[in-house]
Amino acid sequence: MFDLEIIENDWKVNSFKLSENQIIEIYQSEGATFNRYFNDIKEYNENTHVNMTAEARLLAAIFGKDQKIKTEEQSLREKYEEPKKIRLSEKNQKRVVEGCLDVVFDDTKYWYYYFDGNIEMEKIYDICLDSLINSVKYCLHNEKQTFRNFISKSIERNIIKYIAKIEHISYRDAWCIINNNGFRFTDDFIFDKPERLKFNFDYDRETVEKPSKIYSYLRKEKYDIDYIKNVSSNEFMQEYNDILGSFDDLTISVMRLIFDSEGNLGLTYKEISDYLGLTSNKISTIKKKTLKKLSTDERIIKYRL
Secondary structure: OOOHHHHHHHHHHHOOOOOHHHHHHHHHHOOOEHHHHHHHHHHHHHHHOOOOOHHHHHHHHHOOOOHHHHHHHHHHHOOOOOOOOOOOOHHHHHHHHHHOHHHHHHHHHHHHHHOOOOOOHHHHHHHHHHHHHHHHHHOOEOOOOOHHHHHHHHHHHHHHHHHHHHHOOOHHHHHHHHHOOOOOOOOOOOOOOOOOOOOOOOOOOOOOOOOOOOOOOOOOOOOOOOOOOOOOOOHHHHHHHHHHOOOOHHHHHHHHHHEOOOOOEOOOHHHHHHHHOOOHHHHHHHHHHHHHHHHOOHHHHOOOO
16 A cells, blocks of 8 residues: 655655755756756857858848858858757766655645545656656756756646546646636636636546647746847848837747847747747748848848848
8 A cells, every 4th residue: 555654754764865956066067957058059059150240141031142151051060069968877867866755755745635635645646756757867957946846846747737637628727727726817807707617536537638738837948038139230230120120029029039149040940939839830931921021121122232
């Protein structure tokens, strides 16, 4: 029979608990940190992108003359190996997992009592433990004392995914029940209050529906930078900004994420897709339409020569 108290007491007597600083040191010792990866990517981009002004690169893109640039950059990429995310060794993964089991014990009890015992404690424990193991394995540490909070958020996501599955509801609805007392908050919430959602804890149905997909919480956000704001003070960039400002908000966001403040290519379609929730095809279409409109604008045409 599953007994969480026995497992927890055994851990307290025979194992150890790592502090937040000790966890940071372990990740730093193997370079499995976000800052290390970010710096590696930055160096890679500097070595594999043609050094051009923002004006020159944008004009090349607008007037379809950027194929030469792409060819040169492709040649550069063949010379350098793209950085890979560094993961903890198996030995240190086991060490961090063992040193953070207190999160598993605390969160197992929290979610068991949250669901009033309607979900077996052993099942909740398994979800919490799996969340810890996978988080430790794939995490790039941000070198702040937030690791246990990160684990708890990962556990929460997986608990919601599980409850959505067994309740035969979407992830969004399960999230609303847990975080918003069963209400979906919308612009019309105050005027047209919807019926409160709730769990049925009815698990006799056989058909299992796939929960809605969601974006990962606590992902280190780096996409709130205005990539065009400080690109240049020359006349061309001023007019480019003025024209871009006349487009809809989605187009502006896409274009500002595609081109960075140095005129180099900014985020990839995949990165933009993760941030804005658009498909790569949609992003490509927006870019092509925008560049086409820019190429016919008299304020831009005069710079063609």
